[in-house]
Amino acid sequence: MATLDEASSGAVNGSASLGEERLKHLEFLQAVITRLSNHSFLVKGWALTLAAGFFAVASSQQSWQVAASGLVPLACFWFLDGLFLRQERLFRHLYDDVRRPGVEVETLSMDVRPYLRRISWFEATFSRTLQLFYGALLVADAALVAVMVR
Numbered sequence: 001m002a003t004l005d006e007a008s009s010g011a012v013n014g015s016a017s018l019g020e021e022r023l024k025h026l027e028f029l030q031a032v033i034t035r036l037s038n039h040s041f042l043v044k045g046w047a048l049t050l051a052a053g054f055f056a057v058a059s060s061q062q063s064w065q066v067a068a069s070g071l072v073p074l075a076c077f078w079f080l081d082g083l084f085l086r087q088e089r090l091f092r093h094l095y096d097d098v099r100r101p102g103v104e105v106e107t108l109s110m111d112v113r114p115y116l117r118r119i120s121w122f123e124a125t126f127s128r129t130l131q132l133f134y135g136a137l138l139v140a141d142a143a144l145v146a147v148m149v150r
Helices: 002-061 064-069 071-099 121-125 128-149
Strands: none
Touching: 002 064, 002 071, 002 128, 064 071, 064 128, 071 121, 071 128
């Protein structure tokens, strides 16, 4: 009888540890998603700060060249933010699969390669939210250049 109790106890603990591993996996994935989201937030902050700096210098010097040169780092920040957004979405797909009981995902796997075809870098970079944020900055910069060229 003791053997039967140990076996059933082990089966219960085995499924409990599987649940614990899955929860730990979800915690790791959530930490990565949070970190990527934070990086995206910081990139937006730097882009806004740099754009404001270029606007201020271009306005004070009345130089359309300075305003136009602000377009290059702004585009770089946009593309970098798109990279972070894509990675975040890939990890969200992995998170969704790990949280579903019927889906088999390797324990503690951080491999997002199976999800690469679900979202492209282009799709993430030109998402509505990034278009609104960086598009507004680009339009403002282009308007400043147009006003100063005259």
